[in-house]
Amino acid sequence: MQLLTDRDLLVLKDLEQFRLLSTRHIQRLRFHQHANVASGTRTAVRILNRLEGHGLISRLSRRVGGSIRGSAANVWQLAATGERVLRRLSSETPRRRYVEPSPQFSRHTLAIAELATLLHEQARTGGVELLELQAEPDCWRQYTNAAGVAKWLKPDLYVVTADTQFESHAFVEVDLATEHLPAVLRKCLAYQRYWRTGIEQTTRDLFPAVVWVTPDETRARKLRTAIQDEPRLTTELFHVIPVNEALGVLAPDAPTPNTSKGGTT
Numbered sequence: 001m002q003l004l005t006d007r008d009l010l011v012l013k014d015l016e017q018f019r020l021l022s023t024r025h026i027q028r029l030r031f032h033q034h035a036n037v038a039s040g041t042r043t044a045v046r047i048l049n050r051l052e053g054h055g056l057i058s059r060l061s062r063r064v065g066g067s068i069r070g071s072a073a074n075v076w077q078l079a080a081t082g083e084r085v086l087r088r089l090s091s092e093t094p095r096r097r098y099v100e101p102s103p104q105f106s107r108h109t110l111a112i113a114e115l116a117t118l119l120h121e122q123a124r125t126g127g128v129e130l131l132e133l134q135a136e137p138d139c140w141r142q143y144t145n146a147a148g149v150a151k152w153l154k155p156d157l158y159v160v161t162a163d164t165q166f167e168s169h170a171f172v173e174v175d176l177a178t179e180h181l182p183a184v185l186r187k188c189l190a191y192q193r194y195w196r197t198g199i200e201q202t203t204r205d206l207f208p209a210v211v212w213v214t215p216d217e218t219r220a221r222k223l224r225t226a227i228q229d230e231p232r233l234t235t236e237l238f239h240v241i242p243v244n245e246a247l248g249v250l251a252p253d254a255p256t257p258n259t260s261k262g263g264t265t
Contacts, residue, residue, distance in 0.1 A: 004085070008051060015057060015078040016086055017135050018113040020106060023048060023072045025117050032124070041072055048076060056082035060100060075106065104178065111174045112156045115213060118247060119159060128251045131167070132160035139171070143197045153194045158208070159250055169208035170250055177219045181226045184212070188233055195237060211249060212240040 004012075010030055015021055021029075027037070027044040034040035051057045060075040078086075080098055101109070116133060123130035139158035145151050157172035173187065191210045194200070200207050214220040223240045227233055241249050 008047065008056075009086075009089075011047070011051065012056060012078060012082050012086055015076060016083070017138075018109070018116060019135075020060070020075055020077050020101065020109045021113050022110065023074045023076070025110075025113050026076070027072070028117050029120060032121075045072075048074070051082070052076075054081070055079055056085065058098065060106065062103065062106065075110065077101075108156075108174065108176055108178075111176060115172065115174060115243070115246060116157060119161070119250065122247055122251065123161070127163065129162045130159075131162055132158065134158040141194060141200070143194050143199055145193060151190070151193075153190055161251055163251070168250060169204065169206060170211045171208050172250070173210070173212045175212050175214045175219065175223065177215050181222065184223060185226060185230050185233075188227060188230070188238060191237060192232070192234060195234070207237070210238045211246075212238065213243050213246045214240060215243060217242045 007030055011026060014026065014029055018025075023041065023044055026048065027040045031040035031044040034043060048057065052059060056079055057076050058079045060077065062075065077098060083098065112135065116135065119130055119133060122128050135157055136154065139155045141153040141155075143151055143153065153171075155171040156174045157170075159168075159170045159172055161168045171191065175184070188210070195207050212220075212223055214223060220240045220242050227238050227240065228235055239249060
């Protein structure tokens with residue numbers, strides 16, 4: 001195998017972080033300095049094909065839907081050989097099984113990757129600094145519940161951005177309108193239990209906003225109503241927005257709400 005370039009390794013690390021990425025995502029993340037999108041996409045396709053030929057990455061049998069066609073619609077994941085390369089570079093890289101994911105998992109994972117890619121693009125404009133962007137499982141938080149049982153809180157993303165005035169911290173849940181409302185409320189209650197531990201506040205001096213990103217305003221209204229109608233929830237912790245408004249909320253237009261350690265109900 002020929003020597004990998006720095007950009008090759010960045011592509012492998014992106015796939016490790018986000019699990020699945022389309023060719024278009026990879027072009028936007030790592031091949032955006034070309035004269036135009038078409039040129040960047042051609043270069044990305046050539047490099048992805050080379051990495052695939054070395055067994056470092058693999059493409060899914062299903063492609064991205066929508067308006068994207070051709071090679072840009074391919075979806076990629078890290079292959080076992082690529083994972084071994086990264087593991088040699090960092091002893092912290094765990095082993096993971098690389099199999100064809102389900103269509104539902106793929107749609108959700110790619111929606112998370114799309115939001116992360118948008119945040120990177122926003123940061124490149126210079127108006128916002130992207131201080132942290134953790135994907136699963138790095139954004140997960142462990143805590144102990146009232147019964148003394150260890151639990152995991154599993155956001156889709158943890159995001160910290162900043163401008164000249166404010167930092168914005170958020171746990172992000174990407175909703176595709178596939179979960180029933182009781183499941184959404186159970187996840188909200190898990191965030192509230194974690195908030196009450198005070199762990200995050202001790203570490204970061206604040207508790208991040210919990211931002212639900214929905215496909216559209218209709219779904220957003222349903223989630224807002226369900227959260228407001230649940231008497232056990234501290235509604236100020238939660239923000240529900242359609243995806244077209246996500247950057248405006250995750251960017252630091254306003255300080256994170258003052259939600260320090262809560263009491264007990």
